[in-house]
Amino acid sequence: MMRATMVRHPILSDSLIAEVASESCGATALFLGTVRSSNEGREVGGIEYSAYDEMAEREMGLILEEAGTKFGVEAAVIEHRVGELVPGDVSIGVVVAHHHRAPAMDALRYIVDETKARAPIWKLEHYADGSREWVGAGTSSVT
Amino acid sequence: MMRATMVRHPILSDSLIAEVASESCGATALFLGTVRSSNEGREVGGIEYSAYDEMAEREMGLILEEAGTKFGVEAAVIEHRVGELVPGDVSIGVVVAHHHRAPAMDALRYIVDETKARAPIWKLEHYADGSREWVGAGTSSVT
């Protein structure tokens, strides 16, 4: 069971875990990425996540297939949220179920790292001083 | 915030996650170990977990301190269940919160691996054929 979805609703870790659970899998590994209240010393009021949705889902689906081949994953889910998020909100949830603990955690890291590197998703950070900036885009401040 | 506890009640992943959550931490990594319905080809009816409780909590506390020093963990919790468990039951839950994702997952792996290697906890597997065996104890079958 593999699923990669862009969502506009809160990501619920319990639902993700329940989705991959099975009595044949001894290990479940979960990663949650959360909006932080500060970034590089600036106070963050919120982040607007946007994505090329169709491609992000396709790319994350490929990443899950790769993890399945490399690590023998039994089941895995990625949910990435888009829209306006505030500090404490979960922006990404990844869960992996595997017979064994080491490959479960290997696969979790692979999926999280590859999603961050390859999925066409962007964030516009809103700072307490009212300015906004595209994260990772170098000199592309929009205010 | 660090906590290592032997418990006799079900381990709830949501409670563990909520316990370590903070707006300064961008990454939460969770591991759940679950009783499998088969082990090395034998059908498992259940596992009786037992422990040297005081020492297990002390050793897991040391492991959390080590993870704090090595990886700069902000908050982490280990809960290990003892008693009669059936397939699907969670036997161990470990959660780590960190500013960043890579050390969150490094610390998770460290804590899970060290707990498995060092915490004085044992399991007596019950098989479908009625026999029982201490896991990992070599020739110490009790039936």
Added chain:
Amino acid sequence: MNVTVRLFASYADKLGRSRLELEMPDSATVADVTRSISSLPGAATLPPSPLVAVNCSYADARTSLSDGDEVAFIPPVAGG
């Protein structure tokens, strides 16, 4: 032939739009579309070889295009 161009995030901000249709010669490649985009108002600060996807797959500058293809310009990604 016609291709659909999609722009996202900081690129969409720079060019003031997120989608346009281009008519290209039949032998056009990704590099040709990049040149067309680079001449638009606001495109001066785009990188010279931006990351591109064709029909939702990463592609390189030499990739040749077909009628109806969707060519997306992908700013530095920052998901997670």
Added chain:
Amino acid sequence: MNVTVRLFASYADKLGRSRLELEMPDSATVADVTRSISSLPGAATLPPSPLVAVNCSYADARTSLSDGDEVAFIPPVAGG
């Protein structure tokens, strides 16, 4: 002096008990307690140098003991 010995899991099964009190000479070490335990009925299949903890910390055979110490014999662990 007196030490408390604790036995767990397969070791408790083998020796048919999980706790006993031993009177030991004042200079006794972990190795001395291990020797005492090894002579009990059922101890024949214990490993020659079992893993031991003193007062909830792993200890080696040369560790010297004090009155009231708790010496635990730790079978191969299998938590998680």
